[in-house]
Amino acid sequence: MADEKFDAIVVGAGPSGLAAAITMAKAGLEVALLERGSFAGSKNVMGGIFYRHPLDTIVPEFWKTAPVERPIIEQRYWMLGDQGHVGGGVRSQTFDGDKPNCWSVLRAKFDRWLAEQAEAAGVMILTEAKVESLLQKDGMVVGVHTLLDDGDLNADVVVIAEGVNSILLRDMGIHPEIKPNQVATIVKEVISLAPEKIEDRFNVEKGQGISIELLGTPSQGGVGMGFLYTNKDSLSIGMGVLVSDLARLKLKPNDLLENLKNHPSIRPLIAGGKTEEYLAHFIPEGGYNAVPRQIHGNGWVAIGDSVMLVNSVHREGSNLAVKSGILAAEAIVAAKKKGDFSAATLAVYRQALDASFVMKDLAKYKGLSHFMETNPQLFSVYPNLINDAATEMFTVDGVSKREKQGRILKMVKERRGLFGAALDAIKGGLNAR
Ligand SMILES: Cc1cc2nc3c(=O)[nH]c(=O)nc-3n(C[C@H](O)[C@H](O)[C@H](O)COP(=O)(O)OP(=O)(O)OC[C@H]3O[C@@H](n4cnc5c(N)ncnc54)[C@H](O)[C@@H]3O)c2cc1C
Numbered sequence: 150m151a152d153e154k155f156d157a158i159v160v161g162a163g164p165s166g167l168a169a170a171i172t173m174a175k176a177g178l179e180v181a182l183l184e185r186g187s188f189a190g191s192k193n194v195m196g197g198i199f200y201r202h203p204l205d206t207i208v209p210e211f212w213k214t215a216p217v218e219r220p221i222i223e224q225r226y227w228m229l230g231d232q233g234h235v236g237g238g239v240r241s242q243t244f245d246g247d248k249p250n251c252w253s254v255l256r257a258k259f260d261r262w263l264a265e266q267a268e269a270a271g272v273m274i275l276t277e278a279k280v281e282s283l284l285q286k287d288g289m290v291v292g293v294h295t296l297l298d299d300g301d302l303n304a305d306v307v308v309i310a311e312g313v314n315s316i317l318l319r320d321m322g323i324h325p326e327i328k329p330n331q332v333a334t335i336v337k338e339v340i341s342l343a344p345e346k347i348e349d350r351f352n353v354e355k356g357q358g359i360s361i362e363l364l365g366t367p368s369q370g371g372v373g374m375g376f377l378y379t380n381k382d383s384l385s386i387g388m389g390v391l392v393s394d395l396a397r398l399k400l401k402p403n404d405l406l407e408n409l410k411n412h413p414s415i416r417p418l419i420a421g422g423k424t425e426e427y428l429a430h431f432i433p434e435g436g437y438n439a440v441p442r443q444i445h446g447n448g449w450v451a452i453g454d455s456v457m458l459v460n461s462v463h464r465e466g467s468n469l470a471v472k473s474g475i476l477a478a479e480a481i482v483a484a485k486k487k488g489d490f491s492a493a494t495l496a497v498y499r500q501a502l503d504a505s506f507v508m509k510d511l512a513k514y515k516g517l518s519h520f521m522e523t524n525p526q527l528f529s530v531y532p533n534l535i536n537d538a539a540t541e542m543f544t545v546d547g548v549s550k551r552e553k554q555g556r557i558l559k560m561v562k563e564r565r566g567l568f569g570a571a572l573d574a575i576k577g578g579l580n581a582r
Contacts (some may be wrong), residue, residue: 155181158304160280162189164467165362165453166310167263168474174270175481185279190224190260194430199254200468217252220245227359229365230536234414253378275304290448306490307449313431315455323441331435335389336402340422365532369409375409433457436518437511445495450477462514469507476501516580
């Protein structure tokens with residue numbers, strides 16, 4: 150194998166690496182994909198909601214054969230206070246039409262299936278094959294070094310798809326150590342529950358599902374959020390907080406997940422379920438400002454979480470990973486035609502990414518991560534304030550509504566100050582424009 154040269158080597162069999170590998174193989178390139186886990190997906194964790202777009206552009210109608218769990222017909226957003234929640238959401242049958250919007254998935258099953266599609270397209274997948282470092286010659290990346298027997302592999306180009314905390318990018322000096330305020334530690338449980346109970350409790354028809362995004366008191370003031378998603382016969386529940394806030398507030402991720410599971414709005418939804426799996430993972434949270442300046446170079450490109458492409462406002466990561474994989478692969482296919490894998494030629498990837506929804510969406514919320522991190526009252530004061538204000542307004546006790554408005558203003562004054570609250574609203578609005 151040491152003498153063999155591939156057109157491209159992909160490092161990592163997550164959605165980004167698999168999308169890149171499939172796109173290149175379908176264009177006729179010889180592609181090897183190296184995955185450190187015992188199978189694709191074995192080490193991967195996601196909430197997880199997987200979107201139809203853009204995977205269906207390279208694997209048309211994939212949901213008809215892929216192991217997806219439930220199409221998500223309703224997305225709920227709840228702000229949790231100590232005693233309950235204030236919420237909203239969007240529900241539509243169109244989310245489960247001919248082309249559903251998204252599904253809940255379990256990554257160990259889903260990634261394995263996607264890897265089979267890559268193999269069917271001609272990709273050579275090596276598992277239990279951790280890439281230790283990049284091979285470089287005359288300023289070009291020319292392959293990878295592994296600890297496999299005969300373990301150096303050569304290629305015209307290497308696609309770095311290692312996920313968050315990429316060692317290859319760190320070794321090249323592209324990514325310094327991950328900043329604790331740019332990643333969250335998320336812990337997740339998969340809780341088994343009978344399908345009929347899921348459908349009853351979450352008010353959906355047979356086979357359909359919902360997602361609930363959860364902000365509020367369970368994070369104990371830390372910048373972070375939780376989720377609860379319905380699978381076929383299980384629920385995925387998780388909670389995560391910025392690593393910097395875990396240290397600042399001396400919080401333990403597992404305690405936060407227990408807070409969530411014991412919350413009065415959540416407890417009845419998971420009651421009687423049995424924890425089948427416990428998982429933990431980092432998720433990039435830095436948004437636009439955390440994306441490294443350099444995401445390609447001579448003989449290499451980097452995609453997905455390895456370059457922090459996650460839009461946490463909309464809980465989108467896997468779709469950004471797939472899109473970046475497709476765009477990088479298209480740039481490599483064009484470079485192959487030119488026979489030139491220099492940074493100048495591969496810059497097409499950066500240009501296409503900038504022009505796509507990926508960077509446009511990250512740019513839209515450019516200031517939001519910093520705003521949330523530097524305004525801890527959003528996570529410490531507001532969850533109970535909003536819940537208490539709503540509870541006051543909806544409690545019928547002979548007090549007039551105008552007087553209740555006065556009481557609410559008093560709450561705001563005491564807990565945050567009128568000026569502070571007005572400023573928070575303006576700054577929040579400006580950062581989410
Ligand atoms: C708890 C949680 C919930 C999430 N929920 C959602 C959600 O609901 N919807 C959504 O769209 N996104 C969600 N995300 C984000 C989403 O999971 C990621 O954006 C996406 O998985 C990124 O894909 P990737 O291919 O870039 O990286 P990954 O999926 O992390 O894949 C990287 C792969 O590379 C392998 N690897 C790493 N290093 C090496 C090496 N040196 N050699 C060989 N192999 C290597 C790993 O084993 C892994 O298989 C969530 C993330 C977390 C942690």
